[in-house]
Structure formats: structure tokens, C-alpha cells
Amino acid sequence: MKPNIKLPIYLDYQATTPMDPRVLEVMIPYFTEKFGNPHSRSHSYGWEAEAAVEKARKQVADLIGASEKEIIFTSGATESNNMALKGIAHFYKDKKDHIITVVTEHKCVLDACRHLEQEGFKLTYLPVGKNGLIDLQDLKNAITDRTAIVSIMAINNEIGVIQDLKEIGKITRERGVFFHTDAAQGFGKIPLNVEEMNIDLMSISGHKIYGPKGIGALYVRRRPRVRLEPLINGGGQERGMRSGTLPTPLIVGFGEAAAIAQKEMPEEYARVKRLSDKFYNAVAREIPDVFLNGDETQRYPGNLNLSFAYIEGESMIMAIKDLAVSSGSACTSASLEPSYVLRSLGVEEEMAHTSIRFGIGRFTTEAEIDYAIEVIRSNIEKLRQMSPLWEMVQEGVDLKSIEWAAH
Amino acid sequence: MMYLDNNATTAIKPQVKKAVLEAMEHSPLNPSSVHASGRAARKIIDNARAKIAEVFGAGGADIIFTGSGTEANNLAVSGVKGYEVIVSATEHSSVLKAAKNARILPVEENGLVNLAELKKVLDSCHSREGGNPYSRDGEVLAVEDRPVAMDSRLRGNDTSVLVSIMLANNETGVIQPIKEIAALVHSYGGIIHTDAVQAVGKISVDMADLGVDMLSISAHKFGGSQGVGALIMRKGITISPMIVGGGQELSLRAGTENVAAIAGFGSAVENLQENLDKAEEIKILRDYMEERIKSIVSARVFGEGAARLPNTSCFTMPGVKSEVQVIEFDLAGIAVSSGSACSSGKVAASHVLQAMGVAKPEAETAIRISLGINNTKVEIDKFIEVWRGLYNRANQRNAA
Numbered sequence: 001m002k003p004n005i006k007l008p009i010y011l012d013y014q015a016t017t018p019m020d021p022r023v024l025e026v027m028i029p030y031f032t033e034k035f036g037n038p039h040s041r042s043h044s045y046g047w048e049a050e051a052a053v054e055k056a057r058k059q060v061a062d063l064i065g066a067s068e069k070e071i072i073f074t075s076g077a078t079e080s081n082n083m084a085l086k087g088i089a090h091f092y093k094d095k096k097d098h099i100i101t102v103v104t105e106h107k108c109v110l111d112a113c114r115h116l117e118q119e120g121f122k123l124t125y126l127p128v129g130k131n132g133l134i135d136l137q138d139l140k141n142a143i144t145d146r147t148a149i150v151s152i153m154a155i156n157n158e159i160g161v162i163q164d165l166k167e168i169g170k171i172t173r174e175r176g177v178f179f180h181t182d183a184a185q186g187f188g189k190i191p192l193n194v195e196e197m198n199i200d201l202m203s204i205s206g207h208k209i210y211g212p213k214g215i216g217a218l219y220v221r222r223r224p225r226v227r228l229e230p231l232i233n234g235g236g237q238e239r240g241m242r243s244g245t246l247p248t249p250l251i252v253g254f255g256e257a258a259a260i261a262q263k264e265m266p267e268e269y270a271r272v273k274r275l276s277d278k279f280y281n282a283v284a285r286e287i288p289d290v291f292l293n294g295d296e297t298q299r300y301p302g303n304l305n306l307s308f309a310y311i312e313g314e315s316m317i318m319a320i321k322d323l324a325v326s327s328g329s330a331c332t333s334a335s336l337e338p339s340y341v342l343r344s345l346g347v348e349e350e351m352a353h354t355s356i357r358f359g360i361g362r363f364t365t366e367a368e369i370d371y372a373i374e375v376i377r378s379n380i381e382k383l384r385q386m387s388p389l390w391e392m393v394q395e396g397v398d399l400k401s402i403e404w405a406a407h
Numbered sequence: 408m409m410y411l412d413n414n415a416t417t418a419i420k421p422q423v424k425k426a427v428l429e430a431m432e433h434s435p436l437n438p439s440s441v442h443a444s445g446r447a448a449r450k451i452i453d454n455a456r457a458k459i460a461e462v463f464g465a466g467g468a469d470i471i472f473t474g475s476g477t478e479a480n481n482l483a484v485s486g487v488k489g490y491e492v493i494v495s496a497t498e499h500s501s502v503l504k505a506a507k508n509a510r511i512l513p514v515e516e517n518g519l520v521n522l523a524e525l526k527k528v529l530d531s532c533h534s535r536e537g538g539n540p541y542s543r544d545g546e547v548l549a550v551e552d553r554p555v556a557m558d559s560r561l562r563g564n565d566t567s568v569l570v571s572i573m574l575a576n577n578e579t580g581v582i583q584p585i586k587e588i589a590a591l592v593h594s595y596g597g598i599i600h601t602d603a604v605q606a607v608g609k610i611s612v613d614m615a616d617l618g619v620d621m622l623s624i625s626a627h628k629f630g631g632s633q634g635v636g637a638l639i640m641r642k643g644i645t646i647s648p649m650i651v652g653g654g655q656e657l658s659l660r661a662g663t664e665n666v667a668a669i670a671g672f673g674s675a676v677e678n679l680q681e682n683l684d685k686a687e688e689i690k691i692l693r694d695y696m697e698e699r700i701k702s703i704v705s706a707r708v709f710g711e712g713a714a715r716l717p718n719t720s721c722f723t724m725p726g727v728k729s730e731v732q733v734i735e736f737d738l739a740g741i742a743v744s745s746g747s748a749c750s751s752g753k754v755a756a757s758h759v760l761q762a763m764g765v766a767k768p769e770a771e772t773a774i775r776i777s778l779g780i781n782n783t784k785v786e787i788d789k790f791i792e793v794w795r796g797l798y799n800r801a802n803q804r805n806a807a
Contacts, residue, residue: 042412044737250665
């Protein structure tokens with residue numbers, strides 16, 4: 001079957017997204033005739049750029065129920081996460097020295113936490129259940145009067161599960177602890193509201209919502225006021241919290257991407273869900289021994305992380321090279337280490353090696369999904385026929401009972 | 408509208424726009440993804456890096472892409488651990504504020520760093536008493552003739568002093584003798600960073616020739632796009648990251664790379680010679696403007712006695728406040744600045760001029776003109792006429 005579609009099919013929407021042409025269109029004038037430095041206060045070039053930045057700030061704020069004064073533009077979610085964690089830890093270090101996060105957070109959150117640990121802060125890494133979700137009781141037990149901040153992501157980048165932000169926010173607010181969420185994967189995809197969820201800091205990114213790379217933001221609550229020590233010092237832009245010339249065209253694109261996401265979220269969610277269900281039913285339900293990683297219902301449908309039992313992970317990726325997919329998060333995908341997220345869920349190493357993340361997004365078509373299903377179906381069969389493990393299972397051997405020789 | 412504020416930002420060059428848009432239309436591009444579209448992104452970044460290395464004499468150096476020149480400066484001066492940091496008083500705020508507890512070097516009236524003062528500070532970080540007391544001929548040396556030894560407080564590092572001095576000042580255009588300063592710093596076993604953000608595109612910048620260990624640049628100051636800068640580091644320099652995570656940029660700056668802006672950065676660097684070719688022409692225009700202004704009234708041009716960037720001029724309009732001037736010029740369709748863009752909204756007088764010993768009332772009458780590659784003599788003549796008119800009107804008011 002030769003489909004009338006462009007190969008490879010892009011199914012890696014968690015790594016990055018193609019830019020929406022509508023976004024690019026509004027950005028272009030700011031690259032050329034409207035090129036002013038938004039911090040130039042002495043002429044109309046500067047004012048024009050500033051007005052564009054402020055409009056985008058409002059578009060971004062609106063999507064999460066925040067005020068535009070609470071949005072600090074950064075270079076991306078990685079910087080936002082670093083800024084939130086280190087900024088809070090350093091600012092409140094005289095009274096509080098404890099931070100709570102989760103073992104399945106994005107690598108940049110965990111790395112920032114490790115750095116803080118080296119500086120002397122105390123860290124609690126909450127475990128997750130087999131479904132990838134935290135136990136709220138664990139969180140309650142972990143909070144002490146020395147806890148400065150709780151950092152828990154909205155949607156997991158590898159497995160797509162959604163943590164219960166509303167309940168977490170209730171707990172942190174009640175206990176007087178700041179709540180930061182890395183919403184890089186959730187912003188623009190699912191409804192997020194900083195008021196309803198009692199979120200104090202939120203990291204978001206442009207290029208995950210069909211906007212440009214190199215731009216993101218940190219939401220920082222004003223009432224009650226959250227203060228932080230800046231990561232980047234200098235000209236005092238962004239209320240002194242983040243110095244550096246703001247990239248106007250990128251911000252304009254980010255704002256537009258947020259506005260589109262807000263407007264189209266219900267239909268887009270429904271469309272992604274329909275394609276995701278179709279894919280899941282055809283692949284995981286109809287092919288034996290394919291397992292979904294992470295909770296089945298509390299999840300974003302555009303992210304399906306599946307383990308294909310009895311198949312070599314690398315040969316799988318090679319076999320389905322018509323599909324641009326990932327075996328984990330992009331930043332660590334060059335390494336062949338099995339994902340720490342899957343290991344945290346208790347997924348066995350063998351299965352973690354054969355897991356693949358399928359990302360479905362705005363520009364995924366039904367024809368692409370049909371083709372992807374076909375590619376997977378035919379290749380799984382082929383690969384399994386070559387697999388000695390599969391043969392043994394078919395013969396009724398319990399693989400767990402076998403003692404493997406070390407090599 | 409006449410744009411005379413090219414040190415704040417520059418218009419993107421057409422070739423850069425093309426490169427940026429091509430990369431954007433080519434999206435999705437996450438350079439860390441191993442699939443084909445990820446590899447395409449990686450190639451864009453590698454190409455830009457190679458061009459930067461070539462043009463700035465940085466072969467073999469590490470080039471770390473950042474989100475801005477500010478971030479590159481922060482990374483350099485706050486990323487070194489256990490160093491005594493020395494900066495000049497006229498540095499950009501991104502160096503001054505990031506270098507906490509730094510020693511501040513004064514500058515001369517013309518804006519140049521006082522080398523004798525730098526030597527004194529370096530001396531105070533080191534001790535000659537602990538140095539080898541014998542000459543090559545075996546004679547006992549007087550303390551002041553001995554080579555320096557590291558102060559024991561600072562031992563434990565290969566090098567223990569970081570000096571950060573900008574190549575050219577953003578407000579006055581004054582060019583520091585970095586080559587000489589680098590040699591001096593190295594003779595003390597220290598390392599040197601230079602903020603070359605304003606110099607690039609106006610004078611030639613060659614890291615090997617300057618002899619610096621770290622150098623910051625920013626794309627939007629020479630026809631690139633906003634949102635990307637770089638810190639170039641000689642191999643062997645160790646710094647700690649500010650932003651950690653996915654291990655991008657040699658683990659010194661995590662975060663998905665800004666592929667499109669980096670593509671534009673590469674293109675801007677590739678087209679840099681165009682700016683340098685026009686530098687002489689721009690300098691003639693700038694000098695002409697200053698001559699004409701001074702023929703109207705004895706306006707003071709700051710940093711005049713020193714080597715300056717060919718495009719930059721910071722001068723006073725006696726008796727007329729900067730804020731009044733910038734508003735009047737804007738009404739006349741001319742974009743100028745009263746200092747650096749990042750602080751131009753604030754009313755405080757420039758720290759650069761204050762460091763040069765300019766009294767506050769005089770500093771408050773200064774504006775900065777920064778020419779770009781597209782400004783013309785016709786524009787400058789119009790600017791001078793508007794300047795003259797404004798000066799005459801204001802002084803008639805003052806006299807009345």
C-alpha cells in the first residue's frame with residue numbers, strides 16, 4: 001500500500017511541533033519593518049514592539065486564567081523550570097530549605113533539583129504508581145514547615161498522564177507551600193487555570209503549541225505574591241526577574257499560538273482523541289501483547305506510549321522508520337538507556353526497551369494514522385516471527401521462569 | 408521614520424530573514440530527536456557554529472548558544488566558580504549585575520580602563536612575596552622584581568582571577584585595548600572575558616587576535632534576529648551552567664535550541680563583511696554629524712579622545728534634558744536613545760557617563776546616536792536641522 005502522504009509521518013509532537021502557518025504569518029512583519037527593541041522607550045519603533053509584546057503577554061495569560069502582569073517571558077520551558085526552582089529556593093533559603101518533586105519529572109526539573117541538593121537543599125522525590133500518577137497522601141506526608149516549593153508537572157512528556165493539579169493545588173495552598181507546575185506539555189492542550197488549580201508558578205513553552213522555538217514563559221503569581229531570585233541579571237527587563245532583550249517576533253508568534261490554542265482547544269482535543277482512539281484500538285487492542293504505559297483514563301490522548309512485548313526495541317525503530325517517533329524524550333533519546341520514567345512506573349527493563357511514544361497533533365491526518373497502523377501491524381508480525389522469545393511464548397513457556405545466563 | 412538607534416537593535420537583513428523563515432517552514436525541528444527531521448535541525452546548528460568559529464577567529468573553541476547577549480554575559484561571569492571577578496565600571500548591566508561581589512575598575516575621563524589601576528588590582532589578588540626569589544642567574548631578587556605567585560586565598564584553581572571588560576561600550580562606543588588587557592591578565596595567570604556584543608558588525612572581532620578566553624556576542628545587533636546570542640569559550644575553560652536539563656550545548660545551556668534564530672545567526676555572521684565594508688563610510692557620516700553639531704554650540708561628545716566604534720556618538724545638548732530631546736526627535740520622526748535600550752525607560756542618569764566623571768546635570772542632557780548600514784547623509788542633514796531647531800527653541804525658552 002502506497003499512501004498519498006508525505007513520509008516519514010511526523011508522530012513526535014511531544015519533542016516539538018511544526019509551526020502553524022497562521023503563527024508564522026503574524027511573526028513576519030516583526031522580523032523586518034517592525035524590528036524595534038521593545039525596551040527602547042524613546043521612539044515609536046520601540047513602542048510598536050512593546051505593544052506587540054504586551055498583546056502577546058495577554059494572549060498567553062488568558063489561556064491560563066492569569067493576569068498579563070504575571071507572565072515573564074523566557075527562552076523556553078527549560079529556562080522557566082530552572083528559574084522557578086532555583087529562584088524560589090534561593091530567595092526563601094533563610095527560612096525554607098526543602099523541595100518536593102516527582103521521580104518522573106522532565107530531566108531539567110530533576111537536574112535543577114540535583115544542583116540544589118548539591119548546594120545543601122533537601123529534596124523529596126515522590127514515587128509514582130504503576131499508572132504514573134502520584135499518591136496525594138504521599139505529598140501530604142512529605143510537606144514540612146521547611147518546604148518551600150512543590151514542583152509537579154501537568155502532563156508527562158513521555159507517557160502523557162495528567163497529574164491531579166487541582167487536588168495538589170488545594171493541598172499546597174492549605175499548607176502554605178508554593179506550587180510550581182511544568183506545563184510544557186499541557187499548556188494549550190488541556191484547560192489549565194491558575195486560580196482554580198491554585199498554581200503559583202507555571203512553566204510553558206512556545207514550540208510545543210505550534211509556535212516558535214526559543215520562547216517560553218514562567219507564570220509567577222502576584223497575589224499572594226511569589227518572589228524569586230533571578231537567574232539572568234542585567235538590564236532589568238521583565239520586572240527585574242529576567243534580563244535580556246525580548247525577542248519580539250518570537251513573542252508575537254507565541255501569543256498567536258496561545259490564542260489559536262485557546263480558540264480551538266475543544267475541537268482540537270476531540271479530533272486528537274478520535275485519532276488517538278482509532279490508533280490505540282487498532283494497535284493495542286487488536287495486536288496481542290501491546291501495552292499502554294501510564295494511566296488509561298487520566299491522560300492526554302495525543303501521547304500514547306506503547307510497549308511491544310517480545311520485540312527488540314532498536315529493530316522496531318528501524319522497521320518503522322516511515323514513522324518519525326521517539327522512544328522517550330527528545331533530549332535523552334540519543335542515549336540508549338531505558339527511560340527513567342518507565343522504570344519509575346515499574347515497567348521491566350525489557351519492556352521499557354521496546355516502548356515507543358506516538359505523538360498525535362494538530363496536523364496529523366486520518367490517512368496518516370491509517371498508514372501508521374498498517375506499518376506497525378505488518379512489522380510487528382514480521383519482527384515477532386524472528387523473535388525467539390515470541391516463539392517460546394507461543395509454545396507456552398513462562399519467560400519469567402527462565403534463568404538467563406549473564407553476558 | 409529615521410532610525411538612528413542601531414545599538415539597541417538592528418533591522419533583520421533580507422538574507423537572514425530568508426534563513427529564519429526557511430528553518431521555520433522546515434519545522435518541526437528538534438535537534439535532539441534522532442529521526443531525520445531532528446538531524447536536519449542538528450545540521451543547521453552545526454553550520455551556524457562553524458561559521459561563527461570561522462568569522463570570529465574561534466577555531467577549536469566551544470560555542471554555546473544562549474537566548475541573548477545578556478545570558479551569555481551572565482553565563483561567563485557567574486558561571487566561573489571560585490574566581491575573583493574584576494569588571495570595569497562601564498560594563499553593560501548584564502555583566503555588572505551578574506558579577507556579584509566583583510571588584511569594579513574605574514575608567515578614565517575618556518572611558519578607557521585605567522591599566523595601571525588594573526595592574527594594581529591584579530597585584531592585590533596575588534603576592535610577589537611568595538614568588539620565586541631567585542633570578543635565572545641565581546641572584547636574589549627584590550620583592551617587587553619577583554614573579555607573582557597566587558594569593559593563598561585563591562589557590563586551588565588553575566587560574567583564579569576572571570577579568571571581564573567589554574570590547575566596545577554600548578553607550579559611548581569607546582573601544583577598550585582588549586588585546587593589551589588580555590596579555591596583562593594572562594601574565595598574572597588570570598582569564599579574560601570580553602563582552603563583544605556592540606563591537607560585532609562595527610569593527611572586526613577576532614578572538615584569537617584579541618587573545619581572550621571568553622567572548623559574548625548577540626545576533627540582533629548586526630542584522631540577526633532577537634532571541635539568540637552565544638558565549639564563545641576557549642577549550643579548557645570550565646564554567647557551570649545556569650540552566651540545566653536535557654544536556655544541550657555541552658550541558659552548559661539546556662533547552663531545545665532556537666533552531667530558526669540560530670539559522671539566522673549563521674546567516675548574519677556570513678553577511679557580516681557587508682557591515683565592515685561600510686564602516687568607513689559610516690564613520691565619515693558620524694564625524695560629519697559631530698562636527699556640524701559642535702559648530703552650532705559647544706556640545707560635548709563623550710569618549711571623543713579614545714578609539715570609538717565608527718557608528719556611535721553620545722553627546723549633549725546643553726540645557727536640554729535627554730527625555731525632552733527623545734520625545735521631540737520622535738515627534739520629528741527620528742528614533743534616538745537616551746542611553747542603553749534596556750534602561751532607557753528609567754530616568755536615572757547613565758552609569759557609564761557617571762563612571763567617566765560626568766556630572767549628573769550634564770549627563771542628563773546626553774543622547775546616543777547609533778548609525779546603521781542603511782543611514783544616509785540626507786538623513787543626517789535632516790537630523791542636524793531638527794537638532795538645531797530644538798536647541799534654539801529650548802534656549803529661547805530658557806532665556807525668556
